[in-house]
Amino acid sequence: MTIAVFPGTFDPITVGHIDIAVRARKLFDEVILGVAHNSSKSPLLDAQARVDVAAAAVAPLEGVRVELIEGLLADFCDREGADVIVKGLRGGADYDAELPMALMNRSLTGIESIFIVGDSALSHVASSLVRDVAKHGGDISAYVPRGVATAVSDALSRRG
DSSP: OOEEEEEEOOTTOOHHHHHHHHHHHHHSSEEEEEEOOOTTOOOSSOHHHHHHHHHHHHTTSTTEEEEEOOSOHHHHHHHHTOSEEEEEESSHHHHHHHHHHHHHHHHHHOOEEEEEEOOGGGTTOOHHHHHHHHHTTOOOTTTSOTTHHHHHHHHHHHHO
């Protein structure tokens, strides 16, 4: 059985993330969508909320599950018995950001990273842009799975 870990902050999970998860599942027996902490980001949704909305979003997808990543991604992959890390790319900037991480993860444990090019129709969809649209009162429902827009709106309301 081949296991792929698809890590990300998923703040919030988007239709672009779902696209990558669906296509990764066609290549691997199991895909673990790993909700991670990124020290260079200040998430809108707390870790448990990101896990919850991601789990609801992937619930219809057989062979895809959500787990919280605590600590190093490479260690998480080792504990889960993962064969590969999957990352989605929208363009060259994503590749430039992901390559050093892929090399570090391989250096730490030998795990390889596989890049899946995102659907060009979704190349403009990014969690940061979705959050920005939501912060300014825009409708994000076309860019996120069902239920996510409500979670984002609730988080924004709590922040005041």
